[in-house]
Amino acid sequence: MKTLVLVEHDNASVKDATLHTVTAAAKLGEVHLLVAGKGCAAVADEAAKIAGVAKVHLADDASLEHQLPEAVAPLVVTLMADHDAFLASATTTGKNIAPRVAALLDVMQISDIIGVDGPDTFTRPIYAGNAVAKVQTSDKKLVITVRGTAFNKAAREGGSGAVEAVSAGADSGLASFVSAELAASERPELTSARVIVSGGRGLGSGENYTAIIEPLADKLGAAVGASRAAVDAGYVPNDYQVGQTGKIVAPEVYIAVGISGAIQHLAGMKDSKTIIAINKDEDAPIFQVADIGLVGDLFKIVPELTAKL
């Protein structure tokens, strides 16, 4: 089987999410990559070195600068004439583009896979991870999004794929990019961090989030996250949210502070290797998934912890 993996990048370098997706694609067959963007030749060269990559298709055009689905999807459809499966990471970029590709190919997409069980059979979580479904598709071409936390990263070195230029196709003019509001941060990125400190409603305010969570994260070199309740209450921006409809994370250590543990939040972090919970309510559901729990007042515990580390 010949697979085509959409490379996520910022026109400068390959994002880690792609490395996980390459691993999933390799379980199906030969791995080809698509780098679509503007001035992104360096990304293609970097992508060609990823272990196991046979070929990189490079589409370099002004209309692809922001990788909007209206521009990228038709390009993928053209390339799918010579490929059997299209795989994208289940990130906002991938989730935007893949269904558009699937509809244009008249294929029913397989979303957010966590396992490859055969050439047409995959495992995926449903109901916010409260159930796991094994599904078999009858479609001839496959369109798949991949949950990164379920697959190891492919090595960034070791491959020697050939880079081949492809034409971008006509600009649809349907949509134009305005802005993306992303919080700039010196800290590691949530989805690839080794340690995450997350705060919830128990913090009470955005000021408390800054005063309590951030010093601990800085001490541990950790990324910072939040529950939906904390985001809804306006403590932190949207892109901090960990959960069913936010980011799915699986760090080595996840520290949940003042988070009760609604099933939607657990869906986003329960595959973390070690979960540590700090909460004043000893019956909070977060303790049912936590490996290490500490019951008490977070306003006393967390500063003390930060000081003792």
Added chain:
Amino acid sequence: MKILVPVKRVLDYNLKPRVKADGSGVDLANVKQSMNPFDEIAVEEAIRLKEKGVATEIVAVSIGEAKAQETLRTALAMGADRAILVVHDGVAEPLAVAKLLKAIADEEQPGMVILGKQAIDDDSNQTGQMLAALLGWAQGTFASVALKPPAIVTTDRRLNEPRYASLPNIMKAKSKPLAQKTPADYGVDMTPRHTTLNVSEPAKRAAGIKVADVDALVEKLKGLGVA
């Protein structure tokens, strides 16, 4: 401008899904089902656009078993003007749903379709993007983009706080028009492309321990190599 708002009836947001013992799926018999919360936000947004004078008519659409009427009545009670139910028992995959919505959009000619970004049951997050592709329209999903109408918009949480339907509006909703259709009316083949071989419980985490104080927690963190 007319706005089309598709809504889905799903297991209620507050309930924990139970996997059936025979592995055939999640048990939906005798449990409360409600409007997918993201769709509620879509309905609310459409009503606000009408209140601002941007929209003139709101048409709520649902695809599913006859009981999905209840979900449509909820949308009507919130403020939608009329509803279309495409009656279909069994699985309705996002691709088939997108095809039905395309046929309905061709007939109704809305200026905008507002959808919830995903359903909380299958978590597919596909229908809006697929519909945009089939219609050849722009899609406003996840980023801030300037769209040429007609367009598809999907809603996330925090866009708004959906209203509760008042009792008089619930009563009024009973007499609002609700058309019943079938997939055949729109010439859409509902045959699923996916077969669910098995549904199981996720692996459970082993029970953890509680530590007494911060010093014990520091020791544990050191043991994990992060402190």
